[in-house]
Amino acid sequence: MREEILSAAAKRKLFFTPEAMEMILSNDHPMEFTNTVFSHLASNVMFVSKEDIMSCIAGDKVIFESPKEIAPRNKFTSDLKIVKSSDITGESTCEGKINDFAQYFRARFFTLKRLVEKRPDFGKGMDIARAKSLDREVKIVGIVYDKATTKNGHILLTLEDDTDTVKVLIGKDSPLAGETFVNDEVIGVHGKPNKTREMIIPDKIYRPDIPRNHQWEPSDTPSKVAFLSDVHVGSETFLEQDWHRMIAWLKENSVKEDINYLIFPGDVVDGIGVFPDQDKELSISDIDQQYAALAEYLKEIPDHIKMVIHPGNHDACRLAEPQPALNQRFTKGFDSNVLLVGNPIYMEIEGRNVLSYHGKSMDDWIAAVQGLTYDNPLNVMKEMCVRRHLAPIYGQRNALAPEKKDYLAMETVPDIFVSGHVHGAGQEIYNGVRMINASTWQSQTEYQRQHNFNPDPGIMPVVDLGTGRIRMHNFHE
Numbered sequence: 001m002r003e004e005i006l007s008a009a010a011k012r013k014l015f016f017t018p019e020a021m022e023m024i025l026s027n028d029h030p031m032e033f034t035n036t037v038f039s040h041l042a043s044n045v046m047f048v049s050k051e052d053i054m055s056c057i058a059g060d061k062v063i064f065e066s067p068k069e070i071a072p073r074n075k076f077t078s079d080l081k082i083v084k085s086s087d088i089t090g091e092s093t094c095e096g097k098i099n100d101f102a103q104y105f106r107a108r109f110f111t112l113k114r115l116v117e118k119r120p121d122f123g124k125g126m127d128i129a130r131a132k133s134l135d136r137e138v139k140i141v142g143i144v145y146d147k148a149t150t151k152n153g154h155i156l157l158t159l160e161d162d163t164d165t166v167k168v169l170i171g172k173d174s175p176l177a178g179e180t181f182v183n184d185e186v187i188g189v190h191g192k193p194n195k196t197r198e199m200i201i202p203d204k205i206y207r208p209d210i211p212r213n214h215q216w217e218p219s220d221t222p223s224k225v226a227f228l229s230d231v232h233v234g235s236e237t238f239l240e241q242d243w244h245r246m247i248a249w250l251k252e253n254s255v256k257e258d259i260n261y262l263i264f265p266g267d268v269v270d271g272i273g274v275f276p277d278q279d280k281e282l283s284i285s286d287i288d289q290q291y292a293a294l295a296e297y298l299k300e301i302p303d304h305i306k307m308v309i310h311p312g313n314h315d316a317c318r319l320a321e322p323q324p325a326l327n328q329r330f331t332k333g334f335d336s337n338v339l340l341v342g343n344p345i346y347m348e349i350e351g352r353n354v355l356s357y358h359g360k361s362m363d364d365w366i367a368a369v370q371g372l373t374y375d376n377p378l379n380v381m382k383e384m385c386v387r388r389h390l391a392p393i394y395g396q397r398n399a400l401a402p403e404k405k406d407y408l409a410m411e412t413v414p415d416i417f418v419s420g421h422v423h424g425a426g427q428e429i430y431n432g433v434r435m436i437n438a439s440t441w442q443s444q445t446e447y448q449r450q451h452n453f454n455p456d457p458g459i460m461p462v463v464d465l466g467t468g469r470i471r472m473h474n475f476h477e
Contacts, residue, residue, distance in 0.1 A: 005034050009048070019050040078306040079350045080261060082339070086346035086407060088322040094402045104402035105143065105184075106162065108389075111409045112186035113141045113161075115208035115388050122188050122206045129163035132197055140200070141188045142166070147181045157181060159189065167199035179205055180383075182368050185392040208388035210431040214413050216468040221350045225261040226462045229358075229420030229438035232314065233297060234290035235270035236283040237443040242458035245475040247300045254302050259462060261349055262305050265420040265438055266312025266358030268294055274314050281446060287316050288330065295333030303337065310343040312358035312421060317343075320399040321360065321391060322407035344390060346412060350465050355414035359421030359437075361391030361398045368393055374453060377437040378428045381419055384410070385430055416463055423448075423455035427470045434470060436461045 005024060008031075009016055016024065027033040037053055045052060094100045117124055122139065131138040142159025150156055153172040158165055168189055170176045181187070188206030193199070228246075232238055250259065269290040270282060284290045298307065309326065311317040316330050323343040331340055341347075344357035365380045366372045372380050384390050388410040391398055400408070418436040425439035439459035448455060458476025463469070 005030060008034060013046065015047050017047065017049045020048050020053055023050055023053055078260060080306055080308070080339070081348040082308075082341055083346035083348060083412075086344065087325070087342040088401075088403065088407055089324040089342045092324060092401065092403060094404070096402065100402040103404055104400075104406060107404065108184075108392075108406040108409060109143050109161065109186055111406055111411060112143075112208050112388060115411070116141050116186065116188040116206055119188070119206060119209075119211075122190075125188060127163040128159065128161045128166045131200070132164065132166055132193065135193065135197070137190065137192045137203075138200065139188065139190050140166070141186065143186050144181055144183055147183065155179075155181070159187070168202055169194075169199050170202060174202075176202060176205055180369055182365075182387075182393050184394045185387045185389065207386050208410075210385045210388075210413055210433055212431055214432040216415060216432050216434070218468070219351060219466050221466045222258040223260045223350050223465045224258050224462050225263060225349055225354065225416070225465060226259050226460050227263050227265060227356075227418050227436060227438040228441065228460060229265040229418070230267040230312070230423055230440035230442060231264065231294070231297075232267055232270045232440065232442040233294045234282055234284035235442055235445075236281055237445055238270070238283065239441050239443055239457055239476065242475045242477070243297065243441055244300075245477075246458070246460055246473075249473070249475065250302055250305070251300075254305060257462075260305060262301065262307045263347075263354070263356050263418065264307065264309040265356045265418055266310055266343055267314040267420060268309055268312075269315060270442075271314035271316065275447065291316070291326075291330040292333050295331075295335075298338060299335060303335075305337070307338045308341060308345075308347065308356070309334075309338060310341045310345050310356060310358070312343065313360045318401070319360075320401035322401065322403065323358075342407075344408060346414070352415040352465050353412055354416045355410065355412075355418070357390050357408075357417075357419050359419035361393070361408075362419070362422055364391065364393045364396040364398045367396065374422050374424070376426075377419065377422045377424045378426050378435055381417060381435045381437070382428070382430050385417065385433060385435070415468075418461075423453075423457065425456035425459040425461070425472060427461060427472065434463060434468060436463070436470065 024030050024034055116122055125139045125141040128140050131140045142161050144157055145160045146158040148156045155170040157168040159168055189202045190204045191200045191202035272287045279285055284293055311323045311326055313319055317323045325340040325342050347354045362380045390408040394400055414433055416434045418438050420438050423440035424437045427436045438461055440455050440457045443457055444455055460473045462471045
């Protein structure tokens with residue numbers, strides 16, 4: 001503080017005597033005090049003495065008029081940046097033409113190919129067209145165009161790149177027979193063409209994956225980030241009492257716990273017409289009023305907390321991913337400490353890479369991959385990390401917009417990866433990545449009851465940005 005005051009004085013060609021400096025530093029708000037002194041000094045003063053400051057006080061200046069006149073120091077300044085290249089908001093140009101789709105899948109292929117080739121155990125791959133002309137071991141990278149099981153129980157993949165396609169045959173007795181493949185993922189293959197060079201017999205399959213040496217490097221920040229997914233304001237099953245318990249806890253503890261950031265991973269309202277007969281389950285049947293009610297709930301959150309909201313499939317936004325930020329029509333009642341972004345989104349929070357994705361693609365993952373269930377969304381998130389893609393499967397229940405780049409490719413390795421959508425709550429660490437499924441603030445719906453699915457509501461995950469420790473705060477009773 002001494003250096004800041006001396007620097008401010010030097011800019012004004014002023015110099016404080018030691019006694020004057022001692023008097024300033026003894027004030028509870030030295031910088032504000034100094035600025036007030038500056039504004040009341042005579043124009044011919046160069047060396048400011050203790051007497052000069054006393055004369056300001058004696059002259060009925062406003063320096064000590066009232067404690068309210070001096071604004072309290074801001075003890076926390078947020079350090080949150082949105083990685084603009086990860087946000088589709090304002091950048092969407094696709095028209096759904098064939099060329100758009102071709103460019104989209106080319107972008108996906110080359111993005112993930114680079115990640116495969118970064119693996120120290122893979123290196124540079126060759127084009128499929130060239131690999132088919134060789135009678136030796138080859139390394140290729142391709143996108144899975146099709147997968148099938150032969151009548152003899154072998155796995156037959158069709159891979160393609162920008163030069164050609166090739167069949168990859170995995171025998172039922174191969175060590176690779178237990179591998180799981182999904183359409184439109186990008187993989188690396190090391191193997192040898194068969195005698196007719198019609199297909200490649202692989203020795204090993206490589207995926208982009210999170211590097212095993214990725215680690216959480218501790219820092220000295222005390223700040224923490226919390227997550228509130230699937231709030232579903234407007235639903236008659238919105239857990240208002242749980243919400244108020246959580247707000248009361250934040251008001252009492254957020255400052256001393258250093259909870260300075262709050263992320264909402266989608267479905268902040270229940271929406272209108274999302275599923276048949278939804279109107280029968282709504283407490284607020286107007287979409288504008290749902291967001292207005294949300295705005296009032298958000299005002300209960302302590303002012304020092306920086307909030308980030310992105311949409312989910314229940315929000316008033318296009319369903320096709322990536323989704324742009326919510327329109328100003330719906331967010332005009334939000335306070336200035338609420339930041340509106342697209343889905344998915346990368347953020348840099350006090351040096352940590354945070355990836356937030358609502359998680360609608362989980363529906364396709366669970367339908368396509370045996371063993372994945374709604375009861376354990378963290379297993380689905382792990383598959384996303386292994387393939388470095390949030391939604392590789394195209395053409396199923398989760399709509400994908402053919403943008404010029406693939407915003408759902410996980411180019412950057414996140415330190416924290418959070419999702420929602422399935423109303424589960426849990427946390428796990430995979431290769432240094434803190435994976436979190438961020439609960440819900442909605443009790444069991446009729447649809448969930450029919451399918452015997454029990455959500456984990458009213459839980460707020462909190463991550464320590466310094467140590468990486470995760471705590472799950474339960475407000476559900």
